[in-house]
Amino acid sequence: MEKRASPSSLLLIAALAMASFQPLLEAVSLSKANFADNFNIMWSEDHFKTSEDGQIWYLSLDKETGCGFQTKERYRFGWFSMKLKLVGGDSAGVVTAYYMCSENGAGPTRDEVDFEFLGNRTGQPYLVQTNVYKNGTGGREMRHLLWFNPTEDFHSYSILWNNEQLLFFVDKVPIRVYKNNGKPNNFFPNEKPMYLFSSIWNADDWATRGGLEKTDWKKAPFVSSYEDFSVDGCQWEDPYPACVSTTTENWWDQYPAWHLSETQKLDFAWVKRNLVIYDYCEDTKRYPTPLEECSLSPWD
Numbered sequence: 001m002e003k004r005a006s007p008s009s010l011l012l013i014a015a016l017a018m019a020s021f022q023p024l025l026e027a028v029s030l031s032k033a034n035f036a037d038n039f040n041i042m043w044s045e046d047h048f049k050t051s052e053d054g055q056i057w058y059l060s061l062d063k064e065t066g067c068g069f070q071t072k073e074r075y076r077f078g079w080f081s082m083k084l085k086l087v088g089g090d091s092a093g094v095v096t097a098y099y100m101c102s103e104n105g106a107g108p109t110r111d112e113v114d115f116e117f118l119g120n121r122t123g124q125p126y127l128v129q130t131n132v133y134k135n136g137t138g139g140r141e142m143r144h145l146l147w148f149n150p151t152e153d154f155h156s157y158s159i160l161w162n163n164e165q166l167l168f169f170v171d172k173v174p175i176r177v178y179k180n181n182g183k184p185n186n187f188f189p190n191e192k193p194m195y196l197f198s199s200i201w202n203a204d205d206w207a208t209r210g211g212l213e214k215t216d217w218k219k220a221p222f223v224s225s226y227e228d229f230s231v232d233g234c235q236w237e238d239p240y241p242a243c244v245s246t247t248t249e250n251w252w253d254q255y256p257a258w259h260l261s262e263t264q265k266l267d268f269a270w271v272k273r274n275l276v277i278y279d280y281c282e283d284t285k286r287y288p289t290p291l292e293e294c295s296l297s298p299w300d
């Protein structure tokens, strides 16, 4: 695939889309806070480093192990964002993940919303895989190419989550729209509060060209960097926090956050035309009858 430059019109469109998201300006940014205030290290503390000022966090993978961290708090609905710079050079087999999950482990009834960055051989493009789980069942994968090299600079990856839709953003461009049909027993995670997680691990059994490209351990350690975590959402408190109600007090629960804006539609159409590599809704071998949510229109 030929490397395409981001058209400047797209950036302008993205900027306009942001402008229409005024409430973001009021986001409670946790980025200046100490890492330890917001996160716990999940495993392998010695594979985890921060910059001197504590603003950048480095996760490393070697032959022994990867590592990961998670928020102390859980959230239900809101805007969740992080900037990542992915493992550069030869990163085949390496997966960097940024995701939300209702549980600490891969429990059988978890809800989950994933961004996974699948590394590649030097000069070959990363893929972004997104997925949605409800009550332990997933299988809602999409894969996208990016319009920039994600190993050169930090870019933001964000999730907007409310009772109507889940949007996956890359630098404020919505790359995926996942809708709630509002019916009972639907496949939309909207009940369980979720933690945010980040991790790096070896997945050379499947990640790169379906597992054909193995991790080259001579290139280890593989390091991904994180900064500017921000949440503007409803922090969970047992049994039920006031902010989680369906009163539309919060911007993410209001009408403009339930649908793509006109400018977001243009961006999303561009992504659909140019960057989608895989969509489970189109995979008729795997799902001869498309899953129910596949009939929902992202444009509504």
Ligand SMILES: *[C@@H]1O[C@H](CO)[C@@H](O)[C@H](O)[C@H]1NC(C)=O
Pocket (backbone or CB within 6 Å): 108, 109, 135, 136
């Ligand atoms: C969730 O999954 C569990 C175990 O797979 C099942 O027993 C339960 O009924 C499911 N709950 C809902 C609400 O579907």
Ligand SMILES: *[C@@H]1O[C@H](CO)[C@@H](O)[C@H](O)[C@H]1NC(C)=O
Pocket (backbone or CB within 6 Å): 001, 118, 119, 120, 121, 124, 125, 126, 127, 207, 208, 209, 210
């Ligand atoms: C890696 O590069 C190859 C060759 O360009 C491409 O087919 C593949 O989709 C890329 N990404 C992954 C994760 O395999």
